Amino acid sequence: MQKTIAVIKGDGIGPEIVEQALQVLQAVAQKFGHTFVYNQVLLGGAAIDATGEAMPQATLDACLAADAVLLGAVGGPKWENLPGDKRPEKGLLALRKGLGLYANLRPARLFSALAAASPLRADIAAAGIDFLVVRELIGGVYFGEHSTAMVNGEKKATDVMSYAEDEVERIVRTAFTIAMGRRKKVTSVDKANVLDTSRLWREVAEKIAAEYPEVTYENMLVDNAAMQIVKNPAQFDVMVTENMFGDILSDEASMITGSIGMIPSASLGEGTRGLYEPIHGSAPDIAGQDKANPVGTILSAAMLLRHSFNMQAEAAAIEAAVDKALAQNLRTGDMMSEGCVLVGCAKMGSTIAALI
Ligand code: IPM
Ligand code: MG
Numbered sequence: 543m544q545k546t547i548a549v550i551k552g553d554g555i556g557p558e559i560v561e562q563a564l565q566v567l568q569a570v571a572q573k574f575g576h577t578f579v580y581n582q583v584l585l586g587g588a589a590i591d592a593t594g595e596a597m598p599q600a601t602l603d604a605c606l607a608a609d610a611v612l613l614g615a616v617g618g619p620k621w622e623n624l625p626g627d628k629r630p631e632k633g634l635l636a637l638r639k640g641l642g643l644y645a646n647l648r649p650a651r652l653f654s655a656l657a658a659a660s661p662l663r664a665d666i667a668a669a670g671i672d673f674l675v676v677r678e679l680i681g682g683v684y685f686g687e688h689s690t691a692m693v694n695g696e697k698k699a700t701d702v703m704s705y706a707e708d709e710v711e712r713i714v715r716t717a718f719t720i721a722m723g724r725r726k727k728v729t730s731v732d733k734a735n736v737l738d739t740s741r742l743w744r745e746v747a748e749k750i751a752a753e754y755p756e757v758t759y760e761n762m763l764v765d766n767a768a769m770q771i772v773k774n775p776a777q778f779d780v781m782v783t784e785n786m787f788g789d790i791l792s793d794e795a796s797m798i799t800g801s802i803g804m805i806p807s808a809s810l811g812e813g814t815r816g817l818y819e820p821i822h823g824s825a826p827d828i829a830g831q832d833k834a835n836p837v838g839t840i841l842s843a844a845m846l847l848r849h850s851f852n853m854q855a856e857a858a859a860i861e862a863a864v865d866k867a868l869a870q871n872l873r874t875g876d877m878m879s880e881g882c883v884l885v886g887c888a889k890m891g892s893t894i895a896a897l898i
Contacts, residue, residue, distance in 0.1 A: 548608035553587040554824025555834035556614025562836035562891025569898035586616025586630035596633025610850035615824035643809035646677040648792040655868035656800035673778035677788025710746040717782035727779035801877040803835030806842035818842040832886035835874040863897035
C-alpha cells in the first residue's frame with residue numbers, strides 16, 4: 543500500500559522523537575512492503591518562527607490532503623510570553639479543530655517490564671492497569687470564548703465552557719463502541735454536582751448507555767476519579783470525559799504506568815484520517831540532548847497504522863518491538879530503574895526499529 547503521512551516535528555524534543563518514529567515506520571514499510579510518503583509541515587513554535595502563525599493554512603491543507611498526521615510536540619519557553627491566541631498551543635488546538643478530531647484516545651497500560659517504575663505501591667500496580675481515556679477534544683472550555691478585561695479597576699478573566707448535546711453524544715458513542723471490543727465497561731466522568739455542562743453530559747451519557755445493555759455503565763465525579771485512578775486503577779476499562787478533565791486525568795493515568803513518556807494517543811473524527819501524538823509535551827529542558835523517550839511517539843505511529851491504515855499486523859509488530867526493547871532492560875532516563883541500562887533517544891529508537 544502507498545500512504546501519505548503529514549509529519550509535524552514540532553518544538554523541543556519533538557524533532558528527535560519524531561525522527562525515531564520515522565525510522566520505525568521505515569522498518570515497517572520495508573518488512574511489509576508498503577510505501578509511506580512523508581510530507582513535513584510546520585506547527586507551533588517552529589511555524590511561528592518561520593511564518594508568524596502557529597498553524598499556517600498550508601499546514602492544515604497538507605494535513606487534510608494526507609492519510610494521517612504524526613506529531614511530536616509543540617510549545618516552549620521561547621513563545622511563552624506571546625498572547626494566548628498567538629501561542630504554539632493555539633496552533634495545535636486549531637489543527638485538531640480544523641481536522642474535526644473530536645475523539646482523543648489515550649491508553650494507560652502498565653508494561654509489565656516497567657512495574658518498578660510505577661509510583662504506585664507494588665500490590666496496586668500488580669492488580670493491573672489497562673484502561674483507555676476517551677477525551678472530548680474540540681469542545682468545552684478549550685474552545686469557549688476567552689477574554690481578559692478591566693472591571694472596576696482590576697483585571698477580570700473569563701473562559702466559557704459549553705457543550706451541545708450532539709458533541710456529547712458522538713464522543714460517548716465512541717467510548718461505548720470501543721468498550722464493546724474491550725472489557726465492556728464505561729465510566730463517564732463529570733462534575734454534575736456543580737456544572738450545567740456536566741449535568742447535560744450525564745443526561746446524554748445515560749441515554750447512550752441504554753443503547754448498550756452489554757456494557758456496564760457508571761458515572762463518576764471528576765475529583766473522585768482522580769482519586770480512584772491512584773487507589774484502584776484496575777477498576778477502569780474505558781473512561782470518557784470532557785476536554786479539560788481528560789487533559790488532566792490522562793496525565794495522571796499515564797504517570798502511574800511508569801512514565802508519561804510511554805503513552806501514545808490517537809485523535810479521530812468521522813473519517814479514517816487521524817492525528818497521532820504522544821501525550822507528553824515538548825520537554826524543552828531536555829531538548830536536543832538525546833535524553834527524550836521516543837516510545838510514546840513510536841507507539842503513536844503504531845496507533846496510526848491501526849486506526850488510519852487498518853494495518854493490524856504492522857501495528858502489532860511495533861508494539862512487540864517496544865516490548866522486546868523493554869525486556870532487554872533498555873530504559874531512557876524518565877523510566878530508569880535499578881539494574882536497567884540507560885540509553886538515549888536515538889539508541890532506543892534504533893533498537894526498536896531493528897527489532898521490527
Ligand atoms: C495535551 C496537551 C495539550 C492540551 C496542550 C499542549 C495544548 O497538554 O495534548 O494533553 O492541553 O490538549
Ligand atoms: Mg495535556
